[in-house]
Amino acid sequence: MALVVAVIGGPAPGSATAALAENVAERLELEGHTTVLISPADLPPAALIAGDSADPQIRSAIELIEQADGVVVTTPIFQASYSGLLKTFLDVLPPGALAGKAALPLANGGSRAHLLAVDYTLRPVLSALGCPQVGQGAFVLDTDIVRHSCGVSLTGASESRVAAVCRQFAHALIPDRTSVRSSDRSLF
Template identity: 50%
Template sequence: MAIVLSVSGSPSATSRTTRLLRHVDARLEARGHHVVPFEARSLPAHALLSADFSHPAIAAAADLFARADGVVIGTPVYKAAYSGLLKTLLDVLPQHALTGKAVLPLATGGSTAHVLAVDYALRPVLSSMGAGHVTQGWFVLDRHITVREDGGTAIERETDALLTPVVEAFASALERLAVPALTG
């Protein structure tokens, strides 16, 4: 069982990005992984923007990353890039905070014009932070994530079907990275 940190880089309290992440979290938990949800917006803005590495909340976030075997990073796409909130969070983490970890980048947005943000904006940053394996990322249109009457999340059927192998590949990468730790 791997520990997965599921990070929402959305500044919105009613985020479709966060809803997508919690949907993915449930799938990972169904495979036996322990998922720790984390919302970057919960961090104090002053500590983030002033890069206060010694602030207890920033230190606690860095510790969550350090303890995780894998990280799912979710972000809305604004102006063809991942959120500034996510960028600020990544900037205050240690340079090699993702070393040896499997990472799944996910993005949401209003137009398919932003689909390349995952590979051309986010993936290079994750790689520069030492990620052991950045799996295939995925972009989901906002309109394919809706709120059901009971408050739960509904993912458009075809989108969910396309997301399934992406999540499965990440779970497999987690399991492959965990094997040396168990045998070593």
């Protein structure tokens, strides 16, 4: 099916943001898509901050995104916006890097006060990178993300909300969209 790159915009390994990305990747794989996780925190900091797209590790990450059919972008919400690490990584991408791709913006945080951050901060930057199909996305409370020995699960309203946006995103990745219901197509 499709190749999806999930970008983990959180700076801490094992964070709620990483867990959210893992959960979404698993859902997309169950739909038959191939997923690859990229964590900008694992890229060379000096090259990332300098915007050195010639650095081999950064070049590799950019090439993965260029090859992808879709991109999932996860971020914690800091100061009512996406993380600085995610912004730094997105700034390294060439103009139009998301042209022709579907994108799914997801954010997590400790308070419902950040609920609109996906729409007001993350969706516009994905559109600015040329993405013609930025999905509805979702905000997930950190307390709704649960790691356990079998993986990651979501609880509360976050489970149904993330399941719905993942299903819509997975359908948007299907080349022949005639089989997609009009209710699914309307969000992309």
